[in-house]
Amino acid sequence: MAVYRRNYKPYSGAMTPAWSRCLVLFRYSRRNLFRSKFLTGFFVVCFFYPLLCFLMIYLAHNVSFLQEMGVPKGVVSIDNEFFFNFMSVQGVFAFLLTAFAGPGLISPDLANGALPLYFCRPFSRAEYVLGKSSVLAILLSQITWVPGLVLFLVQASLAGASWTWTHLWIAGSLVVSSLIWIAILSLLAMALSAWVKWRIVAGALLLGVMFFGAGFAQAINAVLRTESGHFFNVAYLMTTVWNALFQVDRQHAIPVAEAWVALLVYCAISLGLLMRKVRAYEVVR
Amino acid sequence: MSTTAQRGAVVGESEQIPPAVLLPPLVEMQGLSVQFGDREILRSLTATLRGRSLGLLGPNGAGKSTLINTLLGFYKPSAGSARVFGYDVGTEVRKIRGLVGYMPENDAFISKMSAVSFVQMMGELSGLPPDMALERAHEALFYVGLAEARYRKLGTYSLGMKQLVKLAQAIVHGPKLLILDEPTNGLDPSARQRMIRMIKDIRDGKEMRIVLCSHLLRDVEDTCDEVLILKQGRIAHYSNLDDERRANKRFLELEAYGANGDFTEAIEKLGCECAVNANRMKMILADGVETRDIFRLAAERQVRIRRMNFRRDTLEDIFLKAMES
Numbered sequence: 017m018a019v020y021r022r023n024y025k026p027y028s029g030a031m032t033p034a035w036s037r038c039l040v041l042f043r044y045s046r047r048n049l050f051r052s053k054f055l056t057g058f059f060v061v062c063f064f065y066p067l068l069c070f071l072m073i074y075l076a077h078n079v080s081f082l083q084e085m086g087v088p089k090g091v092v093s094i095d096n097e098f099f100f101n102f103m104s105v106q107g108v109f110a111f112l113l114t115a116f117a118g119p120g121l122i123s124p125d126l127a128n129g130a131l132p133l134y135f136c137r138p139f140s141r142a143e144y145v146l147g148k149s150s151v152l153a154i155l156l157s158q159i160t161w162v163p164g165l166v167l168f169l170v171q172a173s174l175a176g177a178s179w180t181w182t183h184l185w186i187a188g189s190l191v192v193s194s195l196i197w198i199a200i201l202s203l204l205a206m207a208l209s210a211w212v213k214w215r216i217v218a219g220a221l222l223l224g225v226m227f228f229g230a231g232f233a234q235a236i237n238a239v240l241r242t243e244s245g246h247f248f249n250v251a252y253l254m255t256t257v258w259n260a261l262f263q264v265d266r267q268h269a270i271p272v273a274e275a276w277v278a279l280l281v282y283c284a285i286s287l288g289l290l291m292r293k294v295r296a297y298e299v300v301r
Numbered sequence: 302m303s304t305t306a307q308r309g310a311v312v313g314e315s316e317q318i319p320p321a322v323l324l325p326p327l328v329e330m331q332g333l334s335v336q337f338g339d340r341e342i343l344r345s346l347t348a349t350l351r352g353r354s355l356g357l358l359g360p361n362g363a364g365k366s367t368l369i370n371t372l373l374g375f376y377k378p379s380a381g382s383a384r385v386f387g388y389d390v391g392t393e394v395r396k397i398r399g400l401v402g403y404m405p406e407n408d409a410f411i412s413k414m415s416a417v418s419f420v421q422m423m424g425e426l427s428g429l430p431p432d433m434a435l436e437r438a439h440e441a442l443f444y445v446g447l448a449e450a451r452y453r454k455l456g457t458y459s460l461g462m463k464q465l466v467k468l469a470q471a472i473v474h475g476p477k478l479l480i481l482d483e484p485t486n487g488l489d490p491s492a493r494q495r496m497i498r499m500i501k502d503i504r505d506g507k508e509m510r511i512v513l514c515s516h517l518l519r520d521v522e523d524t525c526d527e528v529l530i531l532k533q534g535r536i537a538h539y540s541n542l543d544d545e546r547r548a549n550k551r552f553l554e555l556e557a558y559g560a561n562g563d564f565t566e567a568i569e570k571l572g573c574e575c576a577v578n579a580n581r582m583k584m585i586l587a588d589g590v591e592t593r594d595i596f597r598l599a600a601e602r603q604v605r606i607r608r609m610n611f612r613r614d615t616l617e618d619i620f621l622k623a624m625e626s
Contacts, residue, residue, distance in 0.1 A: 024444055026508040027437065027475030031428035034395075040425040048413070129409045133470060136373050136403035136480075137427045138395045296375040 037139050041147030042154075049117050049151065058116060059155070062109040066163035069102050073167060077174040094171045099186050100262035102164060103193055107254070110156045111201060111226065117155060118205025119218030121148045126213045126293070135296040144294060145206070145287075152202040161194035189261040197254055200279060203286035204250075210293035226251055243269035247278050254279065324351050325386065327478065327510055328372060332381030335364075335371050342367045344534040345381060352527030352541070354504045354511040358518065358620060359531035365514045366406060368531065369480055372512075373403060386477065399428070402476035402509075404467045406483040412456030416442055419455055420470045427474035434473070441469040445499065461492040468499065472509075479503060481513045485520050493520075500524045522616040530623040538623035545619055553592065555582040556608040557599065567598045580607075 050056055075082060076092040125131055134144055168187050172180040204225060209218035229248050236245030246252045246269050256268045256275040268275075328350040335343040343364045357365045370376050372385050374394030382389060388396045411419055417438050424434030442451040445465040450458070455466060464484065471479055484500065485493045501524055504511050515521055521528055522542070530538040553573075557564070558580055565582070568575050571594060572587030586592075592611055599606050 024472060024503055024506050024508065025440065025475070027429065027433075029433060030430065032425070032430055034428075037426055037428070040422065044418075044422050124411050124413060128412055129405070129407050130411050132375070132403065132405045133409050133423060133467075134426060135375065136398055136401060136405075137423070137474075138399045139426050140395075296373070297370060 034138060037137075038143040038147035038150070041144065042150045045121055045148060045151045046155075049120065049155070052116075055113075055116055058113060059159075062106070062113060062159040063163065065102070065105045065109070066159075066167065069098075069167050070170060072098075073171050073174065094175070096183070096186055096189075096262045097264060099164065099168070099190060100258060100264045102167065103160070103190065103258055103262070104255075106160045106164070106194075107197055107258075110160055110197060113155065113159065114152060114201040114205045115219050115222045118152055118202065118222065119209035119215045121151060121209065122206050122294070123209040123213050123215045123218055126210060131294065132296040141291060141294050145290060149202045149206060152205065153198055156198045156201065157194065160198065161191045164190035164194065186262070189263075193258045193261045196257065196279060199283050200250060200254070200286075203283050203290065207286040207289040207293075210290050246270050247274075250279075250282060253282075324353060324510070326351050326384075327355065327386070327512070329384040329387075330381070331383070333368075333371070333378055333383045334380040335367055335376050336379035341379075342534050343371065346383075346534075346536055347381075348529065348536055348539055350527065350529060350539075352510075352525070353507075354500075354513065354525045354527070356521030356525030356528040356542075357512060357514040357531065358521055358528055358616075359516065359537070360624070361516060362533075363531040364534040365516075365531055366482055367534075369403075369482055369512065369514055372397070373401065373480070374398065400477040401480060402471035402474065402478070403480045404464075404471040404482060404484055406486060406514075408463060409467060410455040410458075410463055413454055415452050415454055416447055416458070416466050416469070417451045419466065420473050423470040424473040427476075429474055437473050437475075438469070441473045442466075444472070445469045446495065460487045461489065464488060464492075464496065468496070472503070476509060479509045479511050481511065483515055483517075484513065485515070485517060497523050518616045518620055528616065528619070530620060532624060538619065540619070542616065551586040552612050553584045553586055553595065554608075554610040554612075555584070555595070555606055556580055557582055558605045558607060560599075560602075560604045564598060564602050564604050567602070568595065571598075 050059075072092055073094055076094050082092070125134070131144075135141065165187060168183075168190065172183075205218070205222050208221045208225070209215065212218045212221060229250055230252065233245040233247070233249035233252065236248065237243060253270075253275045256270060256272055257279065258264075259266050259268060260272040260275075270278075326349050328348075330346045330348050330350075333343055333346040334341060346368070357368065359365050367376065371378060372383060372390055374390055374397065378391065382391065384390065385397045386400055388394075388400075390397060414422070417435075420438035420441055421431075421434045424437055425431055429437060439451065442448060445468050447462060447465050447469065450462060455463065458466065464486070468481075468484065471481075481500065485496050488496060497520065500511065500513065503509055504524060511524070513521060513524055526543060527541050528539070528545075529536060560577075560580070560582070565575050565577055568582075568584060571590050573584045573590055575582060575584040584595075592609065595609075596606070598604075
C-alpha cells in the first residue's frame with residue numbers, strides 16, 4: 017500500500033456498477049450494528065423460541081415419547097394456530113429488535129449532517145433508504161419468516177406430502193405476515209429516527225407509538241363508544257391481519273380489509289416522512 | 302456584471318497552468334434562477350466559467366452555497382439551466398456527481414466511525430472497489446495530514462481535523478472537480494495556511510479543477526485564478542484575477558523632503574499622475590515604471606524619501622467595487 021506517498025494521485029481504475037452502491041451502505045450499517053454486544057446477544061435470544069418450536073415439532077412426531085411422558089395425544093398439534101403463535105412471538109421480538117437497531121441506522125447520519133456527503137455522490141435518496149432499510153429487512157427476516165419457513169419444512173418432512181399440500185398456504189401466510197410487519201417496523205423506525213435525529217429518543221418514540229398508540233386507541237373507544245380507535249393501534253391492526261392470514265378464528269372489531277388499508281397507510285405516511293427528511297439540505301421556505 | 306476575462310487568459314502562478322480558454326467550460330449557466338417559496342435566491346445567472354480554480358465570493362446570503370447546491374443537484378432550478386462539464390444539472394445529475402468531490406461548509410461526519418472507515422465508505426459509494434477504496438482512504442488521510450489519527454473516531458476530532466477529513470473524503474475517489482464550501486471555516490491561522498497550501502497543491506497538480514466558495518477574500522486570492530462575485534443572487538462581477546491585477550492601477554504614496562517642482566515634473570515625464578500636498582505626494586504609476594525609478598529620480602535631485610507606501614488594487618478593491626456597483 018503506497019501510503020508513504022503524500023501527494024495527490026488521480027484514480028483511473030475500474031468502478032463498481034451503480035446498482036451495487038446501496039450494498040455498500042448495507043454492509044457498513046450491518047457491521048456497525050453488530051458492534052453492539054447487547055444487540056448481538058439479543059439477536060441470539062431471538063432464536064430461542066424457533067428452537068423451542070423445532071423441539072415441539074420433533075416431539076409431536078414422536079408419539080411414543082409423548083406417551084412415556086404422559087402427554088395426551090393431540091395436545092401438541094402442528095397446525096395454523098401453531099404457526100400463528102410462532103409469528104406472534106417472533107413479531108414481538110422483531111419489534112424489540114427494531115426498537116434497538118432501527119433508530120441507529122439513520123440518526124447518526126442526520127445528527128452530524130453526513131447526508132450531503134452521500135448525496136453529492138452518484139447515489140440517490142431512494143438508494144439510501146433502500147440500503148438502510150435492507151439492513152432491518154434482512155435482520156428481521158432472519159428471525160421471522162426464514163425460521164418460520166424452516167419450521168414449516170421440518171414439519172412437512174416429518175408429516176408427509178398430504179399434510180404439506182393441504183397446509184401449503186401456511187408458508188405463504190408466514191412470508192406475507194412477516195413482510196408486512198417488517199415493512200411497518202422498518203419504515204416507522206427510520207421515519208422516527210429521521211425526525212428526532214437522536215437515537216435513544218427515536219427508540220423510545222417507537223415504543224411509544226406502539227404502547228401509547230394502544231392506550232390512545234382504548235381511550236378513544238371508551239370515550240366515543242366506537243371501535244374506530246383501533247386504527248391508532250398498529251399492533252391490533254397487525255393481529256387482525258395475521259388472524260386472517262393464518263385463518264385463526266378470532267373476533268375482531270374492525271374488518272380485515274380496513275386493517276390492511278390502515279397498515280398500508282401507515283407505511284405510506286412513514287415513507288413520506290422519511291423521504292421528506294432524507295435529503296442533502298432542508299429547504300427553508 | 303463586469304467580465305474582464307470571459308475570453309480566457311493565462312492564469313495562475315506558473316507557466317505550467319494552461320490558459321483557461323483551452324480548458325473545457327466548467328460551468329455554464331443560462332438564466333439560472335432558484336426560488337424557495339417566495340424568496341428568489343439566485344436570479345437569472347448567465348455565465349460560462351472556465352477557470353482552473355474558480356472563487357465564488359459574496360457577502361453572507363448572496364447565494365454562493367445555493368449555487369453550489371444547485372450545481373450538485375440538491376436544489377432544482379426554478380428557471381433557466383446550468384451545466385457542469387456539459388451535463389445538465391436537471392437531467393444528468395448522476396453523471397455530474399460522478400465527477401465531483403464536495404466538501405460542505407458545515408459539519409458532515411459520522412461520529413462513531415473511524416476516519417479511515419468513513420473515507421473508505423465514501424470512496425466505495427463513489428464507485429471504488431472496496432480494496433482500492435481502503436488503499437486510497439489511507440492515502441487521502443496521509444495526504445491531508447491525518448495519518449496518525451486515522452484510526453480515531455471522528456467524534457473525537459477537533460474542528461480543524463474534521464475539516465481535513467471532509468477534504469479527504471472529497472478527493473478519495475479522484476474527482477475531476479473539487480467543490481470546497483468555506484474550507485477554512487473555523488481554522489486557526491496555521492491550520493488555515495495548511496489548508497490553503499493543500500488546495501494550491503491540488504490546483505497545481507492539474508488533475509482537478511476547483512470551485513472554492515468563501516467569504517474570505519484572502520482564501521480566494523491565494524488559491525483561485527478566476528473569481529465570480531455574487532450579490533443578492535446576481536452576478537456582480539466575474540473576472541480573471543491575474544488579468545485584473547495586471548490591468549489595475551498601482552498607487553504610490555510618498556512623504557518626501559526637499560522635493561520641488563523639478564521632482565514632480567520628472568515623475569510626470571515618466572507618465573505617472575501625481576498630486577502634491579506639502580511633503581506628501583500621491584501618484585499613480587504608469588506601466589513599466591517601478592518604485593526603483595522613483596528612488597533614482599529622488600537620488601538625482603537630493604530628495605529625501607521618508608516614507609513610501611505602495612499598493613495596488615487587491616481582490617478587496619475588486620470586491621468592494623462589485624458591491625458598490
